[in-house]
Amino acid sequence: MNFAFSEEQEELRKVVKQFMEDKSPEAAVRELMASDTGYDPDVWKQMGEQMGLQGLIFPEAMGGSEFSYIELVVVLEEMGRALLCAPYFSSVVLAGNTLQHLPEGGDRDELLSRIATGEAIATLAYVEEGGRWDLDGIQMEAKKSGDGEYELTGTKMYVPDGTVADIILVLAKTESGVSVLWCEGDAKGLERTSLSTLDQTRKQARLEFSKTPAKLVGNEGSASEIFSLVMDLAAVALAAEQVGGAQMCLDMSVEYSKERIQFGRPIGSFQAIKHKCADMLLEVESAKSAAYYASWCASELNDELPSVAALAKSYCSEAYFHAAAENIQIHGGIGFTWEHPAHLYFKRAKSSELMFGDPTYHRELLAQRIGL
Numbered sequence: 001m002n003f004a005f006s007e008e009q010e011e012l013r014k015v016v017k018q019f020m021e022d023k024s025p026e027a028a029v030r031e032l033m034a035s036d037t038g039y040d041p042d043v044w045k046q047m048g049e050q051m052g053l054q055g056l057i058f059p060e061a062m063g064g065s066e067f068s069y070i071e072l073v074v075v076l077e078e079m080g081r082a083l084l085c086a087p088y089f090s091s092v093v094l095a096g097n098t099l100q101h102l103p104e105g106g107d108r109d110e111l112l113s114r115i116a117t118g119e120a121i122a123t124l125a126y127v128e129e130g131g132r133w134d135l136d137g138i139q140m141e142a143k144k145s146g147d148g149e150y151e152l153t154g155t156k157m158y159v160p161d162g163t164v165a166d167i168i169l170v171l172a173k174t175e176s177g178v179s180v181l182w183c184e185g186d187a188k189g190l191e192r193t194s195l196s197t198l199d200q201t202r203k204q205a206r207l208e209f210s211k212t213p214a215k216l217v218g219n220e221g222s223a224s225e226i227f228s229l230v231m232d233l234a235a236v237a238l239a240a241e242q243v244g245g246a247q248m249c250l251d252m253s254v255e256y257s258k259e260r261i262q263f264g265r266p267i268g269s270f271q272a273i274k275h276k277c278a279d280m281l282l283e284v285e286s287a288k289s290a291a292y293y294a295s296w297c298a299s300e301l302n303d304e305l306p307s308v309a310a311l312a313k314s315y316c317s318e319a320y321f322h323a324a325a326e327n328i329q330i331h332g333g334i335g336f337t338w339e340h341p342a343h344l345y346f347k348r349a350k351s352s353e354l355m356f357g358d359p360t361y362h363r364e365l366l367a368q369r370i371g372l
Helices: 007-023 026-033 041-049 069-082 088-100 108-116 222-259 271-300 305-336 342-354 359-369
Strands: 122-125 141-146 149-160 167-174 177-184 190-194 204-217
Touching: 007 041, 007 069, 026 342, 069 088, 069 222, 069 271, 088 108, 088 122, 088 149, 088 167, 088 222, 108 122, 108 167, 122 149, 149 167, 149 177, 167 204, 177 222, 222 271, 222 305, 222 342, 271 305, 305 342, 305 359
Parallel strands: 122 167, 141 167
Antiparallel strands: 141 149, 149 204, 167 177, 177 204, 190 204
16 A cells, blocks of 8 residues: 555645645735635635636536545645635535435536536535534424425534535435435525634534425435445545644744744754654644545545544544644744734634544544444
8 A cells, every 4th residue: 555645646735735825825814714704706716717626526527527535635734734714625525525425316416516616615514503413413304395395494503604605405304314405505594694613714604494495415314324424524634634734833833943042042952842843743744644544545435434534533633733732832922912823723723623523522433433
């Protein structure tokens, strides 16, 4: 097995990294996180039409490029490094993966095509007010109102990019189990409220449905069959984002340690700073190993994916948060200020740590999946 990236994958990383540096500098991140939409439509259009990023892992027949999950992880790592403010994770990772693994039928192919071309922004709404990340937390019911037509009533919480999504996939109970339904973002009876959260670089929303018309995607009960797979793929993708952010925190710390002079010499020459940077390096490199191996498992959809996804999400969450916290400490007084970008990574690290369940939740999941 070859754990090294190919020349083509490294070239993809180089191109995406340059694009992120041009389109997602700190000034742009601060501007977009303070906006209502949380993304730049022009940059989103460039990502779709010029870069083909939205369709990276989807079939060519639907406007995609049919690359593997490894290429997606490369892209997400660079996005995490740049704190890109865009609905990429919600559209491609959550909604796109859900549609791709559903049985064919209904509007599935059309919706996937709209996502792959970047024409539409999509998201997945499944977490409810109970705050559970598993399938048992879904209590919303979808009532039949006609042939293939349903009505949704209830509330979904922490929906990524829920206020700007054109397509909203909703998990709700039907007669045959938990199903995937969809509605347009401006559907009748749907009220979308932006949530004030710790990390404003990733917008989240509360969605309230009141007899909102929706259509079934796939078969009734099909969400029950694919939910674990979709969440494992999402965990791997988030781990890749976390690796990118952790690497950026390490780079910032090392660079500052070389430049900051105290008592007549760079602070990087002091043992305390050396140890902090060395510990960060060890954790970041270990996180990369976990995320990269998980990406290979995801690309193969092999039997190891469930356990490796839980392991990667757990370890990368803690590695990123530790790197972000140490980055602030190494920068000293300036690291605590609003003007310094360290706090942006700290907040993203904490929110990502909790997304889809905290490290303790995923370690418990890992233990169950390996039979402990």
